[in-house]
Amino acid sequence: MQKIKEKIIEFILRATALITILTTIGIIWVLLSESLVFFKEVSIIDFLTDTQWTPLFANKHFGILPLISGTILTTIIAISVSLPIGLTIAIYLSEYAPKKLKKFIKPLLEILAAVPTVVYGFFALMVVTPFLQKLIPEMAGFNSLSAGIVMGIMIIPFISSLSEDALSAVPKSLREASYGMGATKLQTSFKVMIPAASSGIIVSVILAFSRAIGETMIVAIAAGQQPRLTLNPLVPVETITAYIVQVSLGDVQHDSLEYRTIFAAGITLFVFTFILNNISFWIRKKFREEYD
Amino acid sequence: MKYKLEAKNIDVFYGKLKALNNINIGITENAVTGLIGPSGCGKSTFLRLFNRMNDYIDSFKLNGDIYIDNTNIYDKSVLVDELRKNVGMVFQKPNPFPKSIFDNVAYGLKIQGINDKAFIKTRVKDALKQAALWEEVKDDLGKSALALSGGQQQRVCIARALAVEPSIILMDEPTSALDPIATAKVEKLILTLKEKYTIIIVTHNMQQAGRISDYTAFFYMGDLIEFDKTDTIFTNPKMERTENYITGRFG
Numbered sequence: 182m183q184k185i186k187e188k189i190i191e192f193i194l195r196a197t198a199l200i201t202i203l204t205t206i207g208i209i210w211v212l213l214s215e216s217l218v219f220f221k222e223v224s225i226i227d228f229l230t231d232t233q234w235t236p237l238f239a240n241k242h243f244g245i246l247p248l249i250s251g252t253i254l255t256t257i258i259a260i261s262v263s264l265p266i267g268l269t270i271a272i273y274l275s276e277y278a279p280k281k282l283k284k285f286i287k288p289l290l291e292i293l294a295a296v297p298t299v300v301y302g303f304f305a306l307m308v309v310t311p312f313l314q315k316l317i318p319e320m321a322g323f324n325s326l327s328a329g330i331v332m333g334i335m336i337i338p339f340i341s342s343l344s345e346d347a348l349s350a351v352p353k354s355l356r357e358a359s360y361g362m363g364a365t366k367l368q369t370s371f372k373v374m375i376p377a378a379s380s381g382i383i384v385s386v387i388l389a390f391s392r393a394i395g396e397t398m399i400v401a402i403a404a405g406q407q408p409r410l411t412l413n414p415l416v417p418v419e420t421i422t423a424y425i426v427q428v429s430l431g432d433v434q435h436d437s438l439e440y441r442t443i444f445a446a447g448i449t450l451f452v453f454t455f456i457l458n459n460i461s462f463w464i465r466k467k468f469r470e471e472y473d
Numbered sequence: 474m475k476y477k478l479e480a481k482n483i484d485v486f487y488g489k490l491k492a493l494n495n496i497n498i499g500i501t502e503n504a505v506t507g508l509i510g511p512s513g514c515g516k517s518t519f520l521r522l523f524n525r526m527n528d529y530i531d532s533f534k535l536n537g538d539i540y541i542d543n544t545n546i547y548d549k550s551v552l553v554d555e556l557r558k559n560v561g562m563v564f565q566k567p568n569p570f571p572k573s574i575f576d577n578v579a580y581g582l583k584i585q586g587i588n589d590k591a592f593i594k595t596r597v598k599d600a601l602k603q604a605a606l607w608e609e610v611k612d613d614l615g616k617s618a619l620a621l622s623g624g625q626q627q628r629v630c631i632a633r634a635l636a637v638e639p640s641i642i643l644m645d646e647p648t649s650a651l652d653p654i655a656t657a658k659v660e661k662l663i664l665t666l667k668e669k670y671t672i673i674i675v676t677h678n679m680q681q682a683g684r685i686s687d688y689t690a691f692f693y694m695g696d697l698i699e700f701d702k703t704d705t706i707f708t709n710p711k712m713e714r715t716e717n718y719i720t721g722r723f724g
Contacts, residue, residue, distance in 0.1 A: 361524060376570075
């Protein structure tokens with residue numbers, strides 16, 4: 182009787198694990214099969230090299246580059262906001278802040294990541310853009326700069342929390358060794374703690390990258406929906422995710438070529454985040470045992 | 474006779490707990506002073522007073538004065554970073570930085586803002602020689618210090634402390650994580666180092682205190698029970714408790 186019970190529980194556990202794997206495989210399957218049909222009609226070379234993305238226009242072009250440039254542009258702006266701020270917060274919390282304050286601030290910061298992204302999107306469009314337009318009058322109403330900045334604010338906790346975990350995981354003895362040599366807190370932070378926690382910090386940045394690349398709502402609302410191959414942060418652009426939203430919500434006919442573009446865009450996005458996740462997995466695995 | 478370090482009327486509290494009780498002690502220059510006693514007797518806390526390493530503990534509170542070369546190191550005008558350049562420390566577990574052997578030993582010089590490469594090289598070499606490690610590592614100074622054996626790591630840490638030429642070295646059970654052969658090497662090293670440095674060493678190991686220290690202080694439950702020349706403590710202790718501890722009747 183006991184044995185049967187064990188078996189049943191084992192089966193349930195295995196089935197649960199299987200569901201997530203099957204879901205992933207299912208998603209990849211749909212993406213692959215739909216985009217294969219797409220690439221029968223559109224050559225993959227055109228897809229990767231054409232500089233225009235106009236699948237919904239009469240004169241159709243299927244170059245993914247403008248969407249990639251829009252994605253990269255907003256992501257880089259977001260990371261340049263969140264990395265310095267997030268890392269500064271992490272250093273402050275792990276090396277300077279009293280324990281009580283740290284206990285209070287850390288969960289508070291994590292709320293930033295819990296705000297619905299649609300709220301951030303409107304914040305970018307209705308608050309940040311008008312403010313920036315006062316400083317930069319030629320800035321368009323939809324632009325990658327304010328979308329990127331707000332996205333950067335949203336992912337601050339990804340970097341600050343994970344980097345703080347990495348810094349706190351550095352053995353206390355290293356900090357003592359540095360203080361014992363007469364190093365100041367600042368010297369200890371930059372010469373000992375950050376190098377010792379570097380793998381964890383890099384992983385946190387990669388996860389933030391992943392998050393920024395996949396972020397949809399903020400860019401769909403505030404960055405505009407005009408695919409454009411540019412690195413100018415003041416004009417409207419469109420990211421891969423924003424395009425997928427645009428077509429999914431629009432009245433494009435199912436099973437048409439236009440409809441299949443979203444799968445081609447989706448698989449491009451998937452390749453990006455898949456590579457990033459693997460890099461972070463590899464770094465974690467490589468450096469994990471350094472202090473054991 | 475003038476002492477290198479002096480502790481006067483020291484009381485230490487962790488919150489409400491009294492960890493040290495009215496300690497008075499004078500420590501002689503260019504000698505090894507051993508601090509012994511059972512776990513929790515306050516010897517490590519006492520050692521860490523001399524480079525203000527207890528300052529990071531939130532509930533730590535000190536009454537009394539500690540003098541190094543007649544300067545009260547707990548005075549407001551004393552810069553802790555400067556103090557620690559004069560008072561080096563070696564810890565219980567070897568704690569080299571995850572950097573190369575060279576960078577570990579050069580760390581103290583670099584944080585002092587010294588950029589002269591030739592000077593740093595000479596100092597690193599000298600320090601490694603003093604730490605009796607030079608012959609073993611001279612060909613791979615670029616290797617990570619973490620790749621060394623425990624005994625070698627501890628000698629890297631000793632070299633790291635020596636490179637900034639302190640006058641005092643604090644050692645907190647420096648051989649407790651080492652095997653007997655590595656321990657013997659470090660002990661031999663300590664005996665040569667006392668010619669140049671004043672050394673205070675916490676040890677759990679009674680024989681070790683007997684072998685290397687010139688003076689021995691016996692702590693028990695926050696009190697300094699007895700402090701004298703090592704020979705006297707081991708052969709002719711005045712207090713019964715010291716004798717009991719030394720002969721292994723408790724502890």
